[in-house]
Amino acid sequence: MIRVQIPFHLQTLAQTTAEVALDVPAPVTPLSVIRTLESQFPTLRGAIIEHGSNKRRPLIRFFACQQDVSHDSMTTPLPHAIVEGAEPFIILGAIAGG
Amino acid sequence: MSRVRVLAGTKKGAFILTADAERKNWTIDGPFFGGWEIYHVAGSTVNPDRLYASQSSDWFGQIIQRSDDGGKTWQQPGTPPGTPTTTPEGMPIAESNKFVYDTSEETGSPLTTHQWYDGTAHPWEFKRVWHLEPSLTEPDTVYAGVEDAALFISKDGGSNWQELSGLRGNGTGPLWQPGAGGMCLHTILLDKNDPQRLYVAISAAGAFRSDDGGNTWRSITKGLHSPYIPDPTAEIGHCVHRLAMHPTKPDVLFMQKHWDVMRSDNAGDLWHEVSGDLPSDFGFPIAVHAHEPETVYVIPIKSDSEHYPPEGKLRVYRSRQGGDNWEALTNGLPQKDCYVNILRDAMAVDTLDDCGIYFGTTGGQIYCSPDGGDHWHAIVNNLPAVLSVEVQTLP
Numbered sequence: 001m002i003r004v005q006i007p008f009h010l011q012t013l014a015q016t017t018a019e020v021a022l023d024v025p026a027p028v029t030p031l032s033v034i035r036t037l038e039s040q041f042p043t044l045r046g047a048i049i050e051h052g053s054n055k056r057r058p059l060i061r062f063f064a065c066q067q068d069v070s071h072d073s074m075t076t077p078l079p080h081a082i083v084e085g086a087e088p089f090i091i092l093g094a095i096a097g098g
Numbered sequence: 099m100s101r102v103r104v105l106a107g108t109k110k111g112a113f114i115l116t117a118d119a120e121r122k123n124w125t126i127d128g129p130f131f132g133g134w135e136i137y138h139v140a141g142s143t144v145n146p147d148r149l150y151a152s153q154s155s156d157w158f159g160q161i162i163q164r165s166d167d168g169g170k171t172w173q174q175p176g177t178p179p180g181t182p183t184t185t186p187e188g189m190p191i192a193e194s195n196k197f198v199y200d201t202s203e204e205t206g207s208p209l210t211t212h213q214w215y216d217g218t219a220h221p222w223e224f225k226r227v228w229h230l231e232p233s234l235t236e237p238d239t240v241y242a243g244v245e246d247a248a249l250f251i252s253k254d255g256g257s258n259w260q261e262l263s264g265l266r267g268n269g270t271g272p273l274w275q276p277g278a279g280g281m282c283l284h285t286i287l288l289d290k291n292d293p294q295r296l297y298v299a300i301s302a303a304g305a306f307r308s309d310d311g312g313n314t315w316r317s318i319t320k321g322l323h324s325p326y327i328p329d330p331t332a333e334i335g336h337c338v339h340r341l342a343m344h345p346t347k348p349d350v351l352f353m354q355k356h357w358d359v360m361r362s363d364n365a366g367d368l369w370h371e372v373s374g375d376l377p378s379d380f381g382f383p384i385a386v387h388a389h390e391p392e393t394v395y396v397i398p399i400k401s402d403s404e405h406y407p408p409e410g411k412l413r414v415y416r417s418r419q420g421g422d423n424w425e426a427l428t429n430g431l432p433q434k435d436c437y438v439n440i441l442r443d444a445m446a447v448d449t450l451d452d453c454g455i456y457f458g459t460t461g462g463q464i465y466c467s468p469d470g471g472d473h474w475h476a477i478v479n480n481l482p483a484v485l486s487v488e489v490q491t492l493p
Contacts, residue, residue: 009133010158012131012132013158013161042174045195046159046195046196047159047195050159051195051197052198057158057159059156060157
């Protein structure tokens with residue numbers, strides 16, 4: 001199972017906890033994780049990836065294994081530790097300024 | 099016995115305040131959607147338990163919420179938990195937070211540019227829903243005024259949204275420009291006597307009227323004078339802050355502009371100033387008494403740079419002559435050291451026999467006058483900054 005950590009606002013929107021476990025079909029990429037997340041929590045559709053453009057919302061970032069993968073391709077396979085569930089895939093709101 | 103339900107949108111959630119017709123003892127429920135900006139909550143006049151809320155975030159975008167039980171429970175229309183989000187063919191079933199400008203060749207308008215603050219061309223970009231206006235006749239029909247300015251309609255209870263693109267495409271769109279708060283469509287007025295007639299107002303483009311149900315639009319800005327634009331009497335560029343109308347006199351419109359309080363007696367064809375003896379004619383909201391079409395309320399703000407009441411005195415001003423002559427209403431309102439603002443969607447009136455007036459402040463207070471403005475009390479003092487106030491009068 002893929003562990004996904006989501007920020008407070010999305011927890012309230014999806015009415016779920018800070019971390020959810022998802023069964024994501026291979027290959028496991030940011031896009032496949034998010035689409036699986038949206039499938040399980042339809043209220044999140046559009047809140048992470050924009051409608052229309054299908055791009056990551058500008059103030060959202062993705063972390064994997066202590067790396068910022070926000071600017072990687074959405075279809076780049078995620079590290080093995082994410083796929084195994086040893087590390088969480090982290091979705092968070094960017095902190096803009098102090 | 100009648101009662102009232104106040105719907106408050108704030109910077110950090112929605113609140114619902116209820117009281118009986120005396121409007122003395124209040125129950126406060128919320129926050130709903132804690133942590134999110136709630137620009138507007140509005141109830142259907144056809145089905146008062148049908149509420150719509152605009153929930154948004156710079157980070158996570160726009161969400162539409164709906165309640166069918168007066169605010170006890172909420173859901174995103176079209177995406178109830180546990181239901182499929184696509185048809186067997188893979189098409190989206192409903193996406194309540196999907197606001198996409200209509201650029202189709204058949205019905206849409208080219209997605210041109212509008213003006214940016216510096217006058218350069220800037221592409222249209224959806225940011226949020228500022229205002230929701232439920233239909234006066236159909237509980238499943240609701241209009242949404244959005245930033246960047248456009249008008250959307252849903253005919254299925256908020257599940258799906260389509261742009262009424264004749265507004266943005268009426269030919270003047272490339273001249274529209276943002277006000278300080280963004281280029282927002284913040285006011286939608288529906289004419290109870292003529293379902294084909296709608297009004298909208300946009301900062302800073304102006305005001306517009308449709309006489310064919312929203313398909314085509316024309317600007318209604320003749321008589322406005324705005325010295326902060328190159329041509330003060332131009333058709334486009336006026337920063338209209340709010341429009342108000344009394345349902346029994348729909349051709350009479352009142353406007354709080356960036357500066358100036360204005361009036362039109364012919365559905366916006368021509369405006370004249372009625373600021374009269376106000377201490378400042380800058381402000382945001384404007385409202386009309388529920389039973390007296392010539393009784394109008396504004397809340398003067400010191401200036402466009404100083405968004406707080408003149409002299410630190412929070413005063414509602416009432417005109418019983420449809421403008422020009424104004425009286426200060428102060429009983430129960432702070433008369434010193436008050437430096438809050440009252441935003442454009444944050445004043446409302448109920449329809450009880452003794453008309454109640456309500457407004458919310460950026461300091462988190464919501465005030466109520468149960469007697470048309472003569473006496474005021476704070477329903478609540480310490481909410482997050484109040485973005486909008488609506489009130490429902492319930493049997």
